[in-house]
Amino acid sequence: MQRFPCPFCGPRDETEFHFAAEAGKTRPEPAGEVGAERWAEYLHLKKNPKGPTREIWVHTTCGEFFLMERNTVTHEVVGSSALGAES
Amino acid sequence: MTRRYSAFNLFREGLRGHTGWQPAWRSPDPKPAYDAVIIGGGGHGLATAYYLAKNHGMRNVAVIEKGWLGGGNTGRNTTTIRSNYFYPESVALYDFALKLYEGLGRELNYNIMFSQRGVVTVAHSEAEMEIAARIVNAMQINGTDAELLGPDAVFDKAPLLNRGPKARYPVFGGVWQGRAGVARHDAVAWGYARAADGFGVDIVQNCEVTGFIVENGRCAGVETSRGSIRAGAVGLAVAGHSGVLAAKAGFALPIQSYSLQAMVSEPVKPCLDTVVLYLGTGTYLFQSDKGEIVVGGGLDRVPSYAQRGNPPMQRTVLSGMLEMFPSFGQLKMLRQWAGNVDVVPDSSPIIGPSPLPGLFLNCGWGTGGFKSIPAGGWLMAHLIATGSHHEISRPFDLDRFATGRLVDEAAGSGIAH
Numbered sequence: 001m002q003r004f005p006c007p008f009c010g011p012r013d014e015t016e017f018h019f020a021a022e023a024g025k026t027r028p029e030p031a032g033e034v035g036a037e038r039w040a041e042y043l044h045l046k047k048n049p050k051g052p053t054r055e056i057w058v059h060t061t062c063g064e065f066f067l068m069e070r071n072t073v074t075h076e077v078v079g080s081s082a083l084g085a086e087s
Numbered sequence: 088m089t090r091r092y093s094a095f096n097l098f099r100e101g102l103r104g105h106t107g108w109q110p111a112w113r114s115p116d117p118k119p120a121y122d123a124v125i126i127g128g129g130g131h132g133l134a135t136a137y138y139l140a141k142n143h144g145m146r147n148v149a150v151i152e153k154g155w156l157g158g159g160n161t162g163r164n165t166t167t168i169r170s171n172y173f174y175p176e177s178v179a180l181y182d183f184a185l186k187l188y189e190g191l192g193r194e195l196n197y198n199i200m201f202s203q204r205g206v207v208t209v210a211h212s213e214a215e216m217e218i219a220a221r222i223v224n225a226m227q228i229n230g231t232d233a234e235l236l237g238p239d240a241v242f243d244k245a246p247l248l249n250r251g252p253k254a255r256y257p258v259f260g261g262v263w264q265g266r267a268g269v270a271r272h273d274a275v276a277w278g279y280a281r282a283a284d285g286f287g288v289d290i291v292q293n294c295e296v297t298g299f300i301v302e303n304g305r306c307a308g309v310e311t312s313r314g315s316i317r318a319g320a321v322g323l324a325v326a327g328h329s330g331v332l333a334a335k336a337g338f339a340l341p342i343q344s345y346s347l348q349a350m351v352s353e354p355v356k357p358c359l360d361t362v363v364l365y366l367g368t369g370t371y372l373f374q375s376d377k378g379e380i381v382v383g384g385g386l387d388r389v390p391s392y393a394q395r396g397n398p399p400m401q402r403t404v405l406s407g408m409l410e411m412f413p414s415f416g417q418l419k420m421l422r423q424w425a426g427n428v429d430v431v432p433d434s435s436p437i438i439g440p441s442p443l444p445g446l447f448l449n450c451g452w453g454t455g456g457f458k459s460i461p462a463g464g465w466l467m468a469h470l471i472a473t474g475s476h477h478e479i480s481r482p483f484d485l486d487r488f489a490t491g492r493l494v495d496e497a498a499g500s501g502i503a504h
Binding site: 014073 | 328330331334339340341342343344388389390391392393397398399432488489490491
């Protein structure tokens, strides 16, 4: 069983977490002027990298979304941080 | 020359000390150019090459495989074949595969050990029985075989199922598809490889695609660890690694890769002659021809390329098995493994042209890649040879994510991916 670091609660069991999305996706604006292709890209397309990646996860116990840096091959977690604090 | 397998050849080789057998396929060096190159030597890639040669007369074809034949997901699944889906587009696709499977052993002259032992999907409440009736109706309207079973009929199919008063998921009945079943997964890959090789297709193993040759905005071949290979058309059939290769070709796909794990027990006496899936536990299992109990369930919850499962899902799957078959609590598990699956938002595959002209996609099968091998190969061969969709593959084009015409089987039939 792996432990994931919630930036607010510390290391917790992986079953308390849900994967939400790749990091760095921003909603296209203004929404009314965005075409179907651009919406499809935002909603569905993924980089889906093999190796190091930055992802948004939610800690379902405390309800907070946060950024986690992780490796999709080794499952090693490099770190996590609150949203907005990373850039 | 014992190219064709038969009882007579087996008998003759027996008398000659089995000295006359030939390798089932050649291992040629890649040529500098082909009419078509298929990336991925799993079931879908090999089937594509076979149908390119058989249906379209294209024999100057190569299959490029990073590792060895069938060493990826084709060798890592639980070998179940079924077409119990909800939408007409999905049943047309998966039932086409099932029909091809029904004649495949004879066609390929290779024993794929296809066993149509049926699949029962078990419901646990009156409400779930109504959903089951809805799925049965949809399947019958879509032209495949389906039957609604009551609890007694389910217990007849699988007598060891939990019928105790404390069952967390009591049996109310289920959906039966009798034409569904299992096949030997390696044999499907090897059978297609041997038959494609017989048509002159070059199967190149231990050759990794490192990039794409793009000329005038069009894919003109692949760069590999064994040099450049030019091609009139390129097909991509690499399952869990579709995103990795798409990135090399300069585009992204609506795919997230996950691990899907399965387990197998020690072999025991014959005690289960069908495939059982519980809607309540998400676990499904059957008994292999060797006597092992093969157990699978849902996707791991963590996006991954690791090809090994994680313990929380293993616990979920095994506790599901114990709820379904309490007597299996004494089984020793022999081994556990995971495949790498490419999951699409609407849980339906992607078959069609890619954003790079000349490069065609066969991916996104999620947890359903094995059962669809003949259809995936047939349809991608049609795309590559004619440049246009077969009527069965049209709904599964990449453009559905922009038009919004999704084939949402996760909502339709409640499948696990």
